[in-house]
Amino acid sequence: MAYTTLISPEELRQLQARPDNATALMVFDCSFDLMQPEAGERAYREAHIPGAVHADLDNALSARHGVPGKDGNVITQKEAGVPASGGRHPLPSRERFAAWLSSVGFTNAMQAVVYDRNGCNYCGRLWWMLRWMGHEAVAVLDGGLQAWQAAGNPVTGRDEPAHFQSNFVPGTPLERLVDTAQVAASLGTPGQTLVDARAAPRYRGEVEPLDPVAGHIPGALNRPFGENIGPDGRFKPAEQLRAEFEALLADRAPDTVVHHCGSGVSAVPNVLAMRIAGFAPTALYAGSWSEWSNNPGLPTRQGPQP
Secondary structure (H helix, E strand, C coil), X not given: CCCCCEECHHHHHHHHCCCCHHHHEEEEECCCCCCCCCHXXXXXXXXXXXXXXXXXXXXXXXXXXXXXXXXXXXXXHHHHCCCCCCCCCCCCCHHHHHHHHHHCCCCCCCEEEEECCCCCCCHHHHHHHHXXXXXXXXXXXXXXXXXXXXXXXXXXXXXXXXXXXXXCCCCCCCCEEECHHHHHHXXXXXXXXXXXXXXXXXXXXXXXXXCCCCCECCCCEECCHHHHECCCCCECCHHHHHHHHXXXXXXXXXXXXXXXXXXXXXXXXXXXXXXXXXXXXXXXXXXXXXXXXXXXXXXXXXXXCC
């Protein structure tokens, strides 16, 4: 049975105990710190789930040039390739991401388990990207590294052995990606419901630490991504998530939802939460506010949710 949304620490331990573990399972540590990009790998090297591969937001999950690569050298635009989205953390092309998956030994036959120590802020990105590549067997470790350790499971700071090169083949996307032109063309229509995952002060335009314009896309609803997580650090129950999203959407159709945030990363916990709640797959505007606010002429709004 494939895990496609969440997996518990107990369920992951059972997978690890299978005799075919080495070829049937790969665990990814996606820990990151937006203000200190090098801190994610440092945290991974201090403590991670045994066997886990580090998936860095900048170096593996984004097509960013001008940032240091794993070898310390600055990534050139040619090396980064043509991204699949805009914004501060542009998606790499499907081909380039497939090449990275192959380089770490991930195959189409594997179950992927992704986690971080950041409330699913970063591992959700890899969950979404694998589904975007047509890979259904990917799940988020509910509660992250904290829940894993709280259950008495081991962590290590060892260097993990390298994996043999594989040949991951992209399939039909299981998630829908939309761009700025599509969002702008549908702005204000019943066929599009924008949901902004940023914290309320940024959404309202009271503060803006990263982008040139404060505020939000006109008509967008606000659902900070942290609202999906309960006091225990795990996703809220499906029934509760469903009730909260139904209240947020009111009379708007769930299948019209387009999620976004600052750079397309923290919007994904909302995408995942709606899947957990039983809604059909919703869309992601990966360029998000960082791309929208850098396009002169596009409308912006400050103030509370409509």
